[in-house]
Amino acid sequence: MIDGLGRPQRILVVGASSDIAAAVVRALAARGGLDAALLTARRTTAVAELADELAAAGVVADVATWDATDDPEALVARAWADGDVDLVLVAVGALVDEDAIVDDPARLAGAFHTNLVGPATLALAAAARLRAQGHGVLVVLSSVAAVRPRASNLVYAAGKAGLDAFAQGLGDRLADDGVRVLVVRPGFVHTKMTEGLEPAPLATTPGRVAQDVVAAIAGRRSTAVWSPPAVRGLMAVLRVLPQGLYRRVSRGR
Amino acid sequence: MRRPVDPDEVVARLRQAPPRGVIARGQGRAYGDAAQNAGGEVLDLGACADVDLSRLADDGTIVAQAGATLDAIVRATVPRGFFIPVAPGTRQVSVGGAIAADVHGKDHHVRGTIAAHVTRLRIATPVGVREVGPADDLFAATCGGMGLTGVVLDATLKLLPIPSSHVVVDTDRGPGLDDVMAAMSEATDDRPYSVAWVDAMTRGAALGRGIVTRGRWARADEAAREPLDARSLPLPPALPVNLLSRPAAEAFGALWFAKAPRRRRDELQRLTSFFHPLDALRGWNVVYGPGGVVQYQFVVPLGAADVVRRVLEMLAVRRVPSALAVLKRFGPRRGGPLSFPIPGWTLAVDVPARTPGLAAVLDACDALVAEHGGRVYLAKDARLRRELLPVMYPELVTWRAVRAAHDPDGVLRSDLGRRLGLDGGER
Numbered sequence: 001m002i003d004g005l006g007r008p009q010r011i012l013v014v015g016a017s018s019d020i021a022a023a024v025v026r027a028l029a030a031r032g033g034l035d036a037a038l039l040t041a042r043r044t045t046a047v048a049e050l051a052d053e054l055a056a057a058g059v060v061a062d063v064a065t066w067d068a069t070d071d072p073e074a075l076v077a078r079a080w081a082d083g084d085v086d087l088v089l090v091a092v093g094a095l096v097d098e099d100a101i102v103d104d105p106a107r108l109a110g111a112f113h114t115n116l117v118g119p120a121t122l123a124l125a126a127a128a129r130l131r132a133q134g135h136g137v138l139v140v141l142s143s144v145a146a147v148r149p150r151a152s153n154l155v156y157a158a159g160k161a162g163l164d165a166f167a168q169g170l171g172d173r174l175a176d177d178g179v180r181v182l183v184v185r186p187g188f189v190h191t192k193m194t195e196g197l198e199p200a201p202l203a204t205t206p207g208r209v210a211q212d213v214v215a216a217i218a219g220r221r222s223t224a225v226w227s228p229p230a231v232r233g234l235m236a237v238l239r240v241l242p243q244g245l246y247r248r249v250s251r252g253r
Numbered sequence: 254m255r256r257p258v259d260p261d262e263v264v265a266r267l268r269q270a271p272p273r274g275v276i277a278r279g280q281g282r283a284y285g286d287a288a289q290n291a292g293g294e295v296l297d298l299g300a301c302a303d304v305d306l307s308r309l310a311d312d313g314t315i316v317a318q319a320g321a322t323l324d325a326i327v328r329a330t331v332p333r334g335f336f337i338p339v340a341p342g343t344r345q346v347s348v349g350g351a352i353a354a355d356v357h358g359k360d361h362h363v364r365g366t367i368a369a370h371v372t373r374l375r376i377a378t379p380v381g382v383r384e385v386g387p388a389d390d391l392f393a394a395t396c397g398g399m400g401l402t403g404v405v406l407d408a409t410l411k412l413l414p415i416p417s418s419h420v421v422v423d424t425d426r427g428p429g430l431d432d433v434m435a436a437m438s439e440a441t442d443d444r445p446y447s448v449a450w451v452d453a454m455t456r457g458a459a460l461g462r463g464i465v466t467r468g469r470w471a472r473a474d475e476a477a478r479e480p481l482d483a484r485s486l487p488l489p490p491a492l493p494v495n496l497l498s499r500p501a502a503e504a505f506g507a508l509w510f511a512k513a514p515r516r517r518r519d520e521l522q523r524l525t526s527f528f529h530p531l532d533a534l535r536g537w538n539v540v541y542g543p544g545g546v547v548q549y550q551f552v553v554p555l556g557a558a559d560v561v562r563r564v565l566e567m568l569a570v571r572r573v574p575s576a577l578a579v580l581k582r583f584g585p586r587r588g589g590p591l592s593f594p595i596p597g598w599t600l601a602v603d604v605p606a607r608t609p610g611l612a613a614v615l616d617a618c619d620a621l622v623a624e625h626g627g628r629v630y631l632a633k634d635a636r637l638r639r640e641l642l643p644v645m646y647p648e649l650v651t652w653r654a655v656r657a658a659h660d661p662d663g664v665l666r667s668d669l670g671r672r673l674g675l676d677g678g679e680r
Binding site for chain 2: 001005084135178219
């Protein structure tokens with residue numbers, strides 16, 4: 001159960017090799033009350049260190065390989081085998097080689113699978129279990145990119161936009177079932193994924209995103225997290241800029 | 254959530270329980286998740302609220318169905334010269350809930366918990382309806398058992414004959430925790446009720462300063478002009494609108510302390526204002542804002558009184574705002590395996606749930622309490638970590654054995670039970 005201070009006891013983290021996901025897991029463990037975690041990544045070596053850290057902190061940490069093209073039902077069954085799962089974090093997704101995909105349309109489907117179909121299918125599988133147990137939080141890692149695409153990230157942004165809308169709708173569906181969906185929209189975050197890219201305004205760190213996410217979980221009411229909070233205002237403006245102006249502002253980013 | 258119309262329906266629901274089980278719910282006054290059952294069934298016992306007063310004049314007992322509130326009982330019995338044998342801080346609790354939490358009052362060192370005044374319980378378990386008395390294992394496991402041993406259908410309670418509906422109260426201000434504890438430790442033969450409001454915001458020499466009130470029933474001649482009456486206070490005491498912030502809580506504490514008489518004797522108070530001051534403020538916990546309130550209540554043995562000081566210090570150091578901290582002293586009577594009181598000092602503190610760092614400081618308090626042989630009150634708990642439960646309640650194994658005998662399939666389930674692993678780890 002998630003306790004009265006918003007601390008989950010058992011969690012499933014899909015895509016735990018993501019810097020943001022790992023930071024969220026560490027922040028949850030630091031608050032105390034975490035008993036067990038199932039961490040997945042495409043290669044378990046990527047989460048071995050995190051699992052060891054958790055074990056040293058007294059958390060029963062299990063790892064599994066999972067990729068966006070794998071069957072979500074088997075993973076979900078494994079997570080729920082020992083009882084209720086209080087929090088599911090879906091952090092599957094990646095920036096893609098936008099130019100390569102534009103030049104080779106056959107690669108588009110794969111990119112959408114990584115950033116939309118895979119995580120959304122997993123979210124659905126988890127949602128069914130959460131609904132049956134009548135409690136829990138589903139955290140879906142989206143992005144400010146979901147708000148408005150630009151030339152340099154059209155494939156990533158489209159995938160995130162789809163996932164974002166799906167997660168919101170799923171949250172509406174589950175609202176009366178005791179389950180909350182929390183959509184996380186970080187701005188530019190300094191991670192392995194963005195290494196070498198020029199930081200956007202209001203760039204932040206995985207640690208700070210994690211703090212915002214943990215606070216939103218504890219808040220018990222939020223359904224969306226913008227990190228940093230100021231990026232919400234920034235995107236609200238960017239979203240309504242006339243196309244010509246927007247193109248100029250986002251050129252080269 | 255279902256609302257059974259009679260005990261037969263309760264029994265039927267236990268037989269046809271859904272996969273995630275059943276828990277009974279009274280007035281929902283537990284501070285945490287004791288009467289919740291996510292994905293399962295909750296039985297609201299509010300419609301099973303009959304109170305049978307037919308034997309009251311003969312032997313001072315009543316038979317109350319589990320859904321009857323202590324408030325309803327008091328309104329019916331005070332005019333006849335009887336009061337509830339144990340009075341928790343609010344009357345808005347059900348008989349079933351009071352038994353599940355094995356409630357205590359301001360006179361535990363004289364009268365124990367409510368279980369000491371129940372002569373018979375009728376409980377519906379998944380394997381059948383049982384009538385049990387105080388010598389029965391199931392009785393001991395049910396009083397304090399948080400509803401997880403079965404659903405209480407009705408209870409026979411021995412009431413307290415009272416000479417009037419007023420209490421004679423002595424008030425003393427203690428400038429520090431030692432003074433407060435000394436005042437509460439004084440001989441209490443003629444002042445069976447005692448409680449202290451403690452200022453949770455002060456440090457140094459003034460740490461734990463408080464107002465100790467001790468009372469006894471007024472004799473008929475002392476309260477001659479006042480009729481036996483259980484009406485609520487006409488006006489609530491003034492409270493600041495926002496108690497969330499530290500400055501506000503500090504200011505309130507200073508004012509509340511200063512306003513109390515340094516020493517007053519033989520003041521006549523209505524029983525409602527002495528026993529249930531907070532009932533007069535409907536919805537009083539809105540002052541804690543949208544995050545709500547967390548209450549932390551623990552007891553430590555008399556020899557570990559210093560833990561009370563250290564908890565107050567930890568709360569003050571971590572800047573946790575609280576305007577309500579209540580100190581009581583428990584006596585030697587022990588209850589069942591999950592009954593909260595042990596002989597010692599019990600402190601209950603209300604804090605806003607959204608206080609930064611609250612989880613860590615309360616975890617630290619738990620460790621201190623557990624280390625000194627104390628425990629946290631499950632009826633107030635929303636955040637205790639499960640690994641401390643067997644440490645705080647060493648008779649947990651006994652309790653689980655009784656539960657397993659009467660509920661082998663684990664039909665009685667609650668979110669509290671899941672969170673703390675009360676049922677042995679089933680989730």
